[in-house]
Amino acid sequence: MEENDLFRALRLSDLGQTMSWLFDAQIKPWLSPKRKGLIDDVLRLHGVEQDGGQLVLRLPDLEGLVPAIVSLGQSCVRVADLVFTKRSAMVAAFTEQVEEVLTDVEIPYEQNAELEGRYGNVVRVDFLAQGRSTKSAILTLSSGNPSAAHVAATEVFRRFYDLKIPSRQEQLITIFDDRADVYRAEDIERLQDVSQLVPFSDRQTLRDLVAA
Numbered sequence: 001m002e003e004n005d006l007f008r009a010l011r012l013s014d015l016g017q018t019m020s021w022l023f024d025a026q027i028k029p030w031l032s033p034k035r036k037g038l039i040d041d042v043l044r045l046h047g048v049e050q051d052g053g054q055l056v057l058r059l060p061d062l063e064g065l066v067p068a069i070v071s072l073g074q075s076c077v078r079v080a081d082l083v084f085t086k087r088s089a090m091v092a093a094f095t096e097q098v099e100e101v102l103t104d105v106e107i108p109y110e111q112n113a114e115l116e117g118r119y120g121n122v123v124r125v126d127f128l129a130q131g132r133s134t135k136s137a138i139l140t141l142s143s144g145n146p147s148a149a150h151v152a153a154t155e156v157f158r159r160f161y162d163l164k165i166p167s168r169q170e171q172l173i174t175i176f177d178d179r180a181d182v183y184r185a186e187d188i189e190r191l192q193d194v195s196q197l198v199p200f201s202d203r204q205t206l207r208d209l210v211a212a
Contacts, residue, residue: 012068016053018076025083025145035082042078046071055079083145094142094177094200095126101203105211107131115170117162125159128170131212137163137170138210139195142177146184153187160194173209175200 022029029035043050048057048071057072059065102109113128115137127138139156143149160172174191176183178199191197198206 010059012057012072014055019053046075048075123159123162129210134212135170136210138173146182149182157190
């Protein structure tokens, strides 16, 4: 084989690891025209091709090796970021399901309410519900994979830590989506320290708390 033919045969590949990451998060990009379009834009920008499940960049010569590695790496990161499109959709859908429960209980509530917390910080909660004698500050927790669940749980803990002060009289409730076993034990314990932790499957307990 001549030298030029050898260079034409060289290519960099992620060996399918980027798509495997998306599959683990239960994302199949080809089923969504929007996600497929996002991937196409990324690959076109960096001159990368998709070969089956692999992301591939053909190497014209060894002098371009370093920039080629950078381009392929950037493509992998940006394609892998599609996992966050599912996380956002899941959070929105779960919040809507919680809202349906509040509607069924027939109590007044405010969505995305802002409360003053520790150090004068403004803390936004998903719902501020008015029961018969008690107000409830509610945050929801839902995620499709362990890494994102840890980040989301840490944010819920941070907000409720800021609200757990004597000047605030609301009961603090974390409603978590227990249909997927993705939460770390230590995250669950921290949330129990700062709030009443209720699995969404226990609808009756949730109704009783917010209606109190």
